[in-house]
Amino acid sequence: MVTVYIDDKPRQANPKQNLLHACLSLGFDLPYFCWHPALGSVGACRQCAVKQFRNEQDTAGKLVMACMTPAADGTRISIADPEAVVFRAAVIQGLMQNHPHDCPVCDEGGECHLQDMTVMTGHRSRVYSFGKRTFRNQYLGPLVNHEMNRCIQCQRCVRFYREYAGGDDLNAFHLRDTVYYGRHEDGVLENEFSGNLVEICPTGVFTDATLKRHYTRKWDLQMAPSICVHCGLGCNTTVGERYGTLRRVVNRYNHEVNGYFLCDRGRFGHEFVESNLRIRHPLLNGKAATKSEALGRFGAILREGKVLGIGSPRASLESNFALRTLVGPDRFFAGTSDQELQLLSNILRILREGPARSPSLNEVEHSDAVFVLGEDVTNVAPIMALRLRQAVRQAPMQIAAKLHIPEWLDHSVREAVQNAKGPLFIASSYATKLDDIAAATYHAAPDDLARLSFAVAHAIDPSAPEVTGLLPELETMVADIASALLAGRHPLVVSGTSCGSQSVVEAAAQVAWALCRVGHPAALSFTTPECNSFGLALMEPRPLSEAFRAIKSEPTNTLIVLENDLSRHGPASAVASLLSGARHLVVLDHLNNATTETAELVLPAGTFAESDGTLVNNEGRAQRFFQVFDPSSDVQESWRWLCEGSAAADVESAESPWESLDDLTTAMAEEMHVFVSIPQVAPPRTAVGKIAREPNRYSGRTSMLADISVHEPKPPDDADSALAFSMESGPELAPSSLIPFFWAPGWNSIQATNKFQSEVGGPLRGGDPGIRLIEPSQEPGWQYHSTVPAAFRPHPDEWLLVPIFHIFGSEELSRHAQGIAQLAPLPYVALNPVEASRSGVNAGEQIKVSIEGSLFELEVMLRADLPRGVAGLPAGLSPVGGIILPAFCTLAPVLTEPSRGAP
Numbered sequence: 094m095v096t097v098y099i100d101d102k103p104r105q106a107n108p109k110q111n112l113l114h115a116c117l118s119l120g121f122d123l124p125y126f127c128w129h130p131a132l133g134s135v136g137a138c139r140q141c142a143v144k145q146f147r148n149e150q151d152t153a154g155k156l157v158m159a160c161m162t163p164a165a166d167g168t169r170i171s172i173a174d175p176e177a178v179v180f181r182a183a184v185i186q187g188l189m190q191n192h193p194h195d196c197p198v199c200d201e202g203g204e205c206h207l208q209d210m211t212v213m214t215g216h217r218s219r220v221y222s223f224g225k226r227t228f229r230n231q232y233l234g235p236l237v238n239h240e241m242n243r244c245i246q247c248q249r250c251v252r253f254y255r256e257y258a259g260g261d262d263l264n265a266f267h268l269r270d271t272v273y274y275g276r277h278e279d280g281v282l283e284n285e286f287s288g289n290l291v292e293i294c295p296t297g298v299f300t301d302a303t304l305k306r307h308y309t310r311k312w313d314l315q316m317a318p319s320i321c322v323h324c325g326l327g328c329n330t331t332v333g334e335r336y337g338t339l340r341r342v343v344n345r346y347n348h349e350v351n352g353y354f355l356c357d358r359g360r361f362g363h364e365f366v367e368s369n370l371r372i373r374h375p376l377l378n379g380k381a382a383t384k385s386e387a388l389g390r391f392g393a394i395l396r397e398g399k400v401l402g403i404g405s406p407r408a409s410l411e412s413n414f415a416l417r418t419l420v421g422p423d424r425f426f427a428g429t430s431d432q433e434l435q436l437l438s439n440i441l442r443i444l445r446e447g448p449a450r451s452p453s454l455n456e457v458e459h460s461d462a463v464f465v466l467g468e469d470v471t472n473v474a475p476i477m478a479l480r481l482r483q484a485v486r487q488a489p490m491q492i493a494a495k496l497h498i499p500e501w502l503d504h505s506v507r508e509a510v511q512n513a514k515g516p517l518f519i520a521s522s523y524a525t526k527l528d529d530i531a532a533a534t535y536h537a538a539p540d541d542l543a544r545l546s547f548a549v550a551h552a553i554d555p556s557a558p559e560v561t562g563l564l565p566e567l568e569t570m571v572a573d574i575a576s577a578l579l580a581g582r583h584p585l586v587v588s589g590t591s592c593g594s595q596s597v598v599e600a601a602a603q604v605a606w607a608l609c610r611v612g613h614p615a616a617l618s619f620t621t622p623e624c625n626s627f628g629l630a631l632m633e634p635r636p637l638s639e640a641f642r643a644i645k646s647e648p649t650n651t652l653i654v655l656e657n658d659l660s661r662h663g664p665a666s667a668v669a670s671l672l673s674g675a676r677h678l679v680v681l682d683h684l685n686n687a688t689t690e691t692a693e694l695v696l697p698a699g700t701f702a703e704s705d706g707t708l709v710n711n712e713g714r715a716q717r718f719f720q721v722f723d724p725s726s727d728v729q730e731s732w733r734w735l736c737e738g739s740a741a742a743d744v745e746s747a748e749s750p751w752e753s754l755d756d757l758t759t760a761m762a763e764e765m766h767v768f769v770s771i772p773q774v775a776p777p778r779t780a781v782g783k784i785a786r787e788p789n790r791y792s793g794r795t796s797m798l799a800d801i802s803v804h805e806p807k808p809p810d811d812a813d814s815a816l817a818f819s820m821e822s823g824p825e826l827a828p829s830s831l832i833p834f835f836w837a838p839g840w841n842s843i844q845a846t847n848k849f850q851s852e853v854g855g856p857l858r859g860g861d862p863g864i865r866l867i868e869p870s871q872e873p874g875w876q877y878h879s880t881v882p883a884a885f886r887p888h889p890d891e892w893l894l895v896p897i898f899h900i901f902g903s904e905e906l907s908r909h910a911q912g913i914a915q916l917a918p919l920p921y922v923a924l925n926p927v928e929a930s931r932s933g934v935n936a937g938e939q940i941k942v943s944i945e946g947s948l949f950e951l952e953v954m955l956r957a958d959l960p961r962g963v964a965g966l967p968a969g970l971s972p973v974g975g976i977i978l979p980a981f982c983t984l985a986p987v988l989t990e991p992s993r994g995a996p
């Protein structure tokens with residue numbers, strides 16, 4: 094740390110920061126626009142001016158931009174200097190000349206960085222009386238709205254979109270004295286992170302188009318900290334409700350997980366909570382039932398005994414644990430395909446018994462040599478892809494360091510580095526969106542991907558098993574990957590379950606382990622398919638196929654299915670006989686699906702917005718999500734239904750085994766050692782004072798329910814957390830895991846996050862939320878994997894069908910959101926053009942796909958990046974659910990009947 098003097102007072106500052114960053118970290122209110130902790134400085138807006146003095150005797154000083162000046166030892170600046178104050182006010186005045194002053198109708202109003210900075214600088218009245226510059230707005234798709242007149246030309250949007258997120262369809266268009274930020278023509282924004290423009294833009298140019306349908310000001314939202322449920326990364330979110338409906342999801346900063354950003358699936362996928370398919374009341378034999386009727390029936394069914402339970406990779410740890418306890422560990426089965434469970438179990442073994450550590454997403458970003466094996470990271474784990482886009486900047490940063498350019502001086506760094514990128518190698522079944530930043534790519538069938546990786550491990554450590562018969566052209570790539578990983582200070586291997594291949598998973602581990610063995614410890618990150626895939630696997634459920642067998646061989650009275658549409662996880666006939674095999678089928682879920690339709694009793698389970706619970710992400714980090722609002726219907730957490738059902742069955746005590754989330758997490762910690770730290774993931778309810786979910790400007794509390802009663806109802810009690818369904822809070826600051834929203838006096842926008850960090854852009858005060866459950870072994874006795882698969886040989890009459898992932902459509906819940914449904918592709922089968930001609934079809938024609946006894950017709954899409962002998966099917970969008978890929982299929986053109994009268 095160094096000493097800088099701010100308004101004559103000595104302060105300790107980080108010399109790696111600029112003065113704006115340092116002032117904000119020290120808690121000063123200094124206005125800014127173009128700077129962002131994740132984007133660095135470009136000095137474009139001139140808003141952060143301060144007076145800098147040469148020494149103690151210098152009384153004249155000069156104006157400098159704080160964001161462009163290093164926090165060097167002995168630097169003397171004044172924020173309060175009158176000239177600096179006037180300058181900053183003049184800058185705002187200039188920006189406001191063309192700004193439409195339409196705050197009352199602007200969606201950003203009340204959480205606008207421009208509003209905050211205008212108030213902060215003291216600019217109060219408009220002195221310019223001429224016409225304002227105006228622009229035509231663009232249609233940018235169903236997720237983001239455009240209102241260009243509000244632009245203050247800070248450049249953050251294009252810097253984020255193009256330089257940070259890798260998009261190329263949004264730009265700054267200059268003509269004479271105007272700059273336009275948009276697309277070259279109307280059209281859907283193509284980048285998967287476009288929703289971040291809503292938070293990055295300091296004004297209301299880019300706003301949430303989905304929120305427009307159920308708009309609410311930030312100050313009128315009841316909010317709670319939550320976790321995204323749309324992939325396995327566990328990005329932290331802040332979720333807002335008004336009038337009993339979910340209104341929006343925004344980013345919740347967690348330095349170690351998602352930082353400042355969310356992907357578009359995570360930000361806009363929440364509308365499934367308000368879907369027409371929502372189950373809000375119990376259903377008994379397809380007819381609505383009251384809660385007491387449902388519990389009475391549930392209790393009676395449970396009293397008959399002989400109950401099997403199917404857990405869920407998208408339900409909380411607590412709900413899975415409640416079901417496991419109710420049915421007993423021996424009768425608790427995984428709600429995933431056997432293939433997926435085996436992959437997850439193998440990954441857990443690798444991460445716990447091997448030497449390589451699973452990194453946080455922040456550590457992913459700081460890797461300087463990366464090998465991705467078998468994953469389409471952008472479509473499977475989107476924010477990891479955003480982190481990898483920053484990781485390739487790590488190695489070239491050395492060029493800037495040699496020129497003494499600080500990392501935060503963004504455009505100077507980019508000038509120095511030019512197009513240089515650090516080593517990122519991608520081996521996948523098809524071309525991925527990250528290929529544009531890769532040093533080299535290889536597209537092949539899963540077994541060939543694994544062979545490449547085993548060969549890399551052998552090149553790093555010759556004591557690892559050798560791969561024979563590798564194609565000569567791959568030898569160079571193997572050597573390049575090995576030497577780049579060995580040269581990296583923070584090498585990283587990324588893989589996951591997407592290929593459905595144990596060989597791929599083991600081959601990825603082999604590379605990381607080989608690096609560890611030769612003294613270059615590598616991080617090893619696996620993507621996981623669902624938000625609690627690891628949590629479910631850690632419970633060690635029995636495979637689903639054993640449930641298929643058990644239901645046939647043992648007399649079973651009741652099958653309970655927890656938050657799961659089993660038709661997605663197993664062959665249709667096996668799932669059908671499982672669901673009809675017991676006398677009673679009880680399903681707990683939040684959306685109607687093929688599984689709920691067959692149930693005798695359906696219990697309405699709370700979504701992430703109506704529940705509390707814990708999820709374990711791909712890093713092995715357990716994170717807590719909290720109820721945003723108390724649903725007025727019968728909806729409640731699955732674990733609560735299971736507790737109450739169990740109490741209803743036990744007429745003797747008629748007591749629920751656990752009354753609250755804290756009771757349940759304590760029981761879980763006592764029962765299963767792996768969950769011993771779960772009670773500390775967030776403070777217990779009684780450990781902190783009440784924390785208000787509603788901001789202190791929340792309006793209409795006394796009148797919003799006046800149509801029901803003119804007496805203001807008592808807010809519901811929260812038995813499960815310290816969060817209160819009210820505006821009233823205790824005096825304490827919320828612990829980091831319980832921050833319901835970021836707000837500080839004078840900081841209504843998301844920039845208020847600055848006030849909650851120990852250092853701006855660094856960890857949250859008190860540490861980032863979440864507790865890691867998985868650490869590598871310290872024992873040296875691990876062994877390399879010894880089975881290298883044989884090379885893939887295309888079959889003469891069959892194609893290996895692999896899943897192709899889509900950020901919009903492949904995930905089960907988000908595709909019920911209106912905007913996401915609009916962007917999801919229709920089912921198709923993808924073929925290499927050579928393969929298509931072998932099958933006698935062209936692009937756009939229908940083809941018959943026959944796989945594991947199912948036959949369906951799909952439109953042909955040509956993809957030259959698919960390897961020979963391989964075809965692709967969009968994951969999660971298959972017209973026939975439950976097909977476990979990869980698997981071989983046959984293809985046949987659809988013969989059209991010659992029309993009547995044709996020759």
Ligand code: SF4
Nearest residue numbers: 244245247248250294
């Ligand atoms: S659109 Fe927003 S982010 Fe982009 S330059 Fe204008 S004000 Fe800045």
Ligand code: SF4
Nearest residue numbers: 321324328356359476
């Ligand atoms: S990357 Fe995954 S967890 Fe993060 S916002 Fe997107 S879908 Fe949600």
Ligand code: FES
Nearest residue numbers: 136138139141160
């Ligand atoms: S924030 Fe310093 S010039 Fe824009």
